[in-house]
Amino acid sequence: MTTLLIRNMVCDRCRRVVREELEKLGLTLEKVDLGVVNVTKWPENLSTEKVQRTLQENGFDLVADKKQSLVEHIKILLINEVQHLKGERLSSENYSTFLERKLGYEYSYLSSLFSASEGHTLEKYIIALKIEKVKEWLRYDELALSEIAWRLSYSSVQHLSNQFRQVTGYTPGQFRKLTNVQRLGLDDIKGN
DSSP: OEEEEEETOOSHHHHHHHHHHHHHTTOEEEEEETTEEEEEEOOTTOOHHHHHHHHHHTTOEEOOOHHHHHHHHHHHHHHHHHTSOOOOSOTTOOHHHHHHHHHOSOHHHHHHHHHHHHSSOHHHHHHHHHHHHHHHHHHHTOSOHHHHHHHTTOSOHHHHHHHHHHHHSSOHHHHHHOSSOOOOOGGGOOOO
8 A cells, every 4th residue: 555645635625636636547545534645556557746747736746755744744633623623632732732642743843843844833823724714704604703712712702803813904893894805725824
């Protein structure tokens, strides 16, 4: 079995596209998860370069470096927790402890690796993910701000509001009223 590590797989639609494109190339797949594809059969005449080109044409990329693979795994864990609310993080756990538990490395190592690779800190990345989720919920106007703060583990509505304003330049109330604000795709989120 061959395991492919793939960058920019951030949602179920990504999984479907990757599965379809790789199967078109003749690969037999055992499992397709966010960022990871297990291949059980690889046609002899199919080059890795062809797979790479096909993935790139669809906005993905093969990850060959072990450190970069770990960075992608960090992103997938955080996207699952913040954007998809998978609930693997214990309620008593902060994100640093969660990442240590899931990945088996000290947070200081993960943090420095992430910063070196991505050009911004893990903390800023987590905040950016949370703010994009807040934008989504504000746009659909389904939840009160107190519910949003609770779901995203903010200590208070005020903390959420302050952080939201710092990142976006708007209060949550002002943002709800805007009609032309674009949200970022999950693979476009940076912690700047």
